[in-house]
Amino acid sequence: MTDSNSGVPCPFCGSARRSALRRPYWLCRGCGSVLQYPLPSPGEIEAYYESYLATKAAMNPGYLDEESYAALARERTMTLAEIGYPLSRVATGRNAELGCANGLFVRFLAEAGSRSTVGLDVSESLLALARRLPGVGAVRFVRGSLSSLPDGSCDSLFMFNVIEHSPDVAGLVQDAARALSRGGYAVVETPVSGLVSRAFGASWRHLMPDEHLAIPSARALVALFARNGLRPLGSTRFGCGLTAGAAPRRVKAALDGLAKRFAFGDRMCALFERV
Numbered sequence: 001m002t003d004s005n006s007g008v009p010c011p012f013c014g015s016a017r018r019s020a021l022r023r024p025y026w027l028c029r030g031c032g033s034v035l036q037y038p039l040p041s042p043g044e045i046e047a048y049y050e051s052y053l054a055t056k057a058a059m060n061p062g063y064l065d066e067e068s069y070a071a072l073a074r075e076r077t078m079t080l081a082e083i084g085y086p087l088s089r090v091a092t093g094r095n096a097e098l099g100c101a102n103g104l105f106v107r108f109l110a111e112a113g114s115r116s117t118v119g120l121d122v123s124e125s126l127l128a129l130a131r132r133l134p135g136v137g138a139v140r141f142v143r144g145s146l147s148s149l150p151d152g153s154c155d156s157l158f159m160f161n162v163i164e165h166s167p168d169v170a171g172l173v174q175d176a177a178r179a180l181s182r183g184g185y186a187v188v189e190t191p192v193s194g195l196v197s198r199a200f201g202a203s204w205r206h207l208m209p210d211e212h213l214a215i216p217s218a219r220a221l222v223a224l225f226a227r228n229g230l231r232p233l234g235s236t237r238f239g240c241g242l243t244a245g246a247a248p249r250r251v252k253a254a255l256d257g258l259a260k261r262f263a264f265g266d267r268m269c270a271l272f273e274r275v
């Protein structure tokens with residue numbers, strides 16, 4: 001294993017010391033996060049989302065059907081309960097989702113009684129799909145990032161599978177803290193490095209170049225949010241690292257159960273409060 005001091009600081013802990021993992025990935029020696037280096041250019045990232053994700057959505061018609069919505073609603077209800085997010089906040093507060101993609105979760109927010117919802121995404125093609133969903137008439141869809149939200153304008157900010165795609169995760173968390181009101185909640189879900197990523201090594205399922213740019217360790221994630229005035233309130237870990245079909249269904253289900261129960265899963269959802 002080669003050591004490198006690239007001079008580029010880790011967005012989670014600031015260390016420039018890292019070990020080669022599998023091109024183009026590096027393991028931060030300061031906090032154990034997994035980082036892509038070099039990063040794709042902003043133009044490459046934008047082109048990627050316009051073409052790849054829109055193609056994926058178009059190729060998968062099930063993406064918009066009621067069954068996928070029901071599955072997502074069940075999963076999110078469970079995850080939000082596990083991290084201690086009170087769903088009643090949705091009806092009384094101003095809600096935003098960064099990376100709303102084809103809009104299933106903003107529909108969930110609308111059905112949970114949200115009277116103020118902003119759905120943000122970088123892809124116009126995905127926003128076009130989102131606008132077609134039932135129940136999202138009052139949702140404001142915005143193409144862009146959190147920078148379009150005024151200071152303190154948000155009481156609950158949801159970021160599912162977003163931060164690992166960001167070429168500037170430190171700036172993103174700073175912007176999230178700025179957009180949140182005092183006492184506002186941020187809900188963040190992301191893959192995390194740790195026991196599972198170490199066990200799978202170079203074949204870990206979340207090593208997806210140009211798509212996953214920075215994957216934190218659980219501790220590094222919490223530390224970055226805490227440095228930005230976001231206090232951790234609760235979290236859950238899940239996912240044993242096996243993809244569907246990689247093992248017999250019962251084996252995978254048993255391992256997924258252990259990953260959640262003993263909190264070593266390679267995915268994490270966490271709740272933070274803006275202090």
Ligand SMILES: [Zn+2]
Nearest residue numbers: 010013028031
């Ligand atoms: Zn680090």
